[in-house]
Amino acid sequence: MINELEIAESSQDPKYIQLAEEIIRQIDEGNLEVNQRLPSVNQLSKELHISRETVFKALNYLSEKGIVRSANRRGYFIQKVSVRPKMRIFMMLDKMTAFKEELYEAFFRTIGDKGEVDVFFHHHNPAIFKALITDNLQNYTHFVVVTFMREDVSEILNLIPPEKRIILDCRENRLEGEFTMVYQDFAANVFNALLEAREQLSKYRKLILVVPSHISHFAEVERGFEQFVQETGFPSEICTEIEEKQFKSGNVYFTLRAKDDHDLVKVVKLCRKHKLQLGEQIGLITYNDTDVKEILEGGITTVAIDFKRMGELTAQKILNKVRDIEVVPSKLILRRSL
Structure with missing residues (x-):
């Protein structure tokens, strides 16, 4: 397989993109199958005359798109033979309520076919919260996270690169970099x-x-x-x-x-x-x-x-590549009980 991969010095594309595209080409041509193991990082680096860092960057790029997966100490394996949409979105909610369902459905509808959304729940459990994020850092292009944790989780959230980090519904402080947050005050x-x-x-x-x-x-x-x-x-x-x-x-x-x-x-x-x-x-x-x-x-x-608005707004920021912080205001609805 390595002999069929081509990295062109004259190409304007970065070498890691070239390597990723070559692996995708091998999949498209039927030369790679689901669960098939890729050559090791050292093999790819040596045979293609590129750095290990470049190889890792290409594999991480493919991981984010769900094309390959890493197995601890075993290497990288083909995960899917059909390329996923450009965006893979990790969405972690605290729990499913009627309000969170409204938020999720609005977010999902707005993203549409431009990305895939996988939903997880932490149920206010710090161990689950940490594991879900750390185990998936290389697997997604965006991380949309609702916290509502009593413990300080800023250290865990800071593991997510700022450009991929979207904090939703609950404000979080002590976060690094330029990231997105849509929340209620x-x-x-x-x-x-x-x-x-x-x-x-x-x-x-x-x-x-x-x-x-x-x-x-x-x-x-x-x-x-x-x-x-x-x-x-x-x-x-x-x-x-x-x-x-x-x-x-x-x-x-x-x-x-x-x-x-x-x-x-x-x-x-x-x-x-x-x-x-x-x-x-x-x-x-x-x-x-x-x-x-x-x-x-x-x-x-x-x-x-307005949880519907919150979901739509968050999805729009991802689609438009906007990184900022925005508050979704509340509205008082006066009825007979007052």
Whole structure:
């Protein structure tokens, strides 16, 4: 096989591109099959009179496109005999929710046939998060990552070359280089929503933020809430759970627990149990909008994030080769619960 590879000194193409194209040609001509082992890096370097670095660069280029795969200490093998689209996109989400599904579908539709998207989930597990990234560094052209990790994962994220790194939904600091980030600003979202709802809030006596302490963006949410309280002097409290003994007329709750809407359901049940009118004696604002919230109890006030827009915007930046940082703003949807 090596004898049939040609590297031209006179070519304007870099040698690593020439080598990659020659391997692709061998595949197209049927000379290489799936799982067939390529000659070693040393063999290719010696026979073609090119550096080992050039060989590695060519093989990494092919790995990113899914054409070859590396096996630890065993060399490189043909992975596919049909060349993949130019872009191979690694997309890692924290977990699948209705919101993340909307984001993913919008991203996938916008990328279209210009790339292949493989989806992974880390489930807030640091070991899984690290392994998924480190095991795939040579296999993809782009890495779209949603973090929401309590641990600092900047060191792992910095393993991804900046031009391939796209941070999505949750802001990450301490990252190196010029990269892309499309995210929601929790502090600003909470502050702006409360400020916009100030007139509706005025009929209540106490504003209570209900936010689980284990969520990774707890500090940002708390900062936005406290900024509003400091600027308005509104009586307030922060708690992790809604206590029935503290549940009384005049309270307005701002809940952020998205999973199963536990706090939303508890407020509604307690209102019914104590015969308190939601939107009059008890107020409620929740984070993230759903179809159920639109109709439940005449409508639940929400701070809504446009996840469809977030997915589309991220895909557009990849397609247009734009590297920048952009915030997707939230929108307050006022309904009967406030």
